[in-house]
Amino acid sequence: MRAGGVEIPTQGRQLAQFALGMALAVVLLVWGLPYFAQTSWSDIWAVIRTVPLLHMLGLQTLMLAGLYCYTFTFTGSLRGLSHGKALIINLCGSSVSNLLPGGGAVGLAATFAMCRSWGFTRRATSTSAIVTGVWNVLARIALPVVAILVLVLSGVTLPRALTDLAIGGSLVGLAVLGAVAGMLASERVAQRLGAAIDRVVRPVVRRRRPESTMSVEELVQDLRARIIDVVRWRWWSMTLGMVGFFGIYYVLFGLVMRETGVVLPLNLLFGAYAVGRLLTAVGITPGGVGVTETATTVILVGWGADSAAATAGVVLFSLITHVMEVPLGGLGWLLWSISPKQEPPPEGEEPVFGGPVTVPPTVDAPDDGPHGPHPDPG
16 A cells, blocks of 8 residues: 555554554543533443442353353354364454454454364364354344334334434345355355456456466355355354354343443343444444444433433443453463364365365256255254
8 A cells, every 4th residue: 555655564554543443442432422421431430330349240250151152153163163162262352353453354363373273274264254254244233123123113213323223234234144145045146246256356366466366256156165064064053152142242231231220121222232232343443442332322311311320331331341351362362372282184184073074065956946946054
C-alpha cells in the first residue's frame, strides 16, 4: 500500500488500524457510554460495587460453562480434538484476538499453530476453521432476527434503528446462508460461485504474485467436499455447541442485569442481548468493544431501564465475558505449553486418532428436481 508515494508495510497498517480502533473504543467507553446513557462513571461504579464478590465468582463460573459448551463446536469440526484442547484453543484464540493487532487473523493463526503442534494436518485444521467460522457468522446473524420475531409476537414497539439493524442482518444472513447452502447442495453452483470469485480475485493475485497458479474455482470445489464431510459427521455437535454457548451467555446477561437492578421482561433482555452479540463482530474496534456496550445500554435505557443500573450491568457483563478472557488466555497458553506435542503426519494422511476421511460423492445429477439434491445430514 502506498500513501503519498511512500510504501506502508502491512504490519504498520495493522498497527495503525489497531491503534485507531483502540482509541475509538476508549472514547466510546470513557465518554460515549455515560453520555448516551445520561449517567456518570461514579454512578456506574457505585452500582457495580453493590454486587457481592461471591456472586461475581458465580457469574464467572457460568461464563466458563458457556466457553465449555463452545468446545462441542470445535470438537465437531475437527476429528480427534478433545474438549480440553478445544477449551485451550478457545481461551488462547480469544485472548490474542482481544490484545493484539490483527484481531481475528492473529487468533486464527494461534489456533492453527496449536492444532499443528498436536498433530493435526493443515487440511483438517483449515477446514475446521472455515466450518466454525461459518457457524459463528450464521449464529450471530440469526440471534437478532429471532429476537425481533420474539419482540414483535409479544407486541413490543421497536425503535426504528433496531428494526433496520434486524432487517439488514436478515438480508446479509440470507445471502450468506443461500451461498453456503447452494455451494453444498449443488456442484454446479459451487463451480459458478468459484468462477465468479475467480474473475474478481485472479487479477489481484496475478498482480501481487505473478507466479501463482491459484484457481478459486478449484479451491471452492475442494472446500465444498471438505465442508460436506465435516457437516455430515457432526453438524449436530457444532449446532448444539453454538446454542449452548449463546444460551448460557444469555442467562449470564440476565443474571448480571438482575444483580445491578435492571428489571425488564425476559423478551426485552433477549432483544438487547442479541443485538450486542451481533455487534461484537463489528470490525471498527477490537471485538466491537465500545460499540457493543454503548448500543446495548441505549436499547435498555430506551425500554425503561434505569440509566446507571443498565450501564453498570452492561459494563459488568463485558468485564466478565470480554476482559476476563485475557487472564484466562494466559492460563490457556500455559496449559498448551506443557501439553504433549505430536508431529503432524504428511499432508494427505490423516492422524491415527481421526481415522480416514472419505470425500463424499458428487450429489449433483443431470436429472435433479427443481430444488436440486440435498446432502444427507446423517
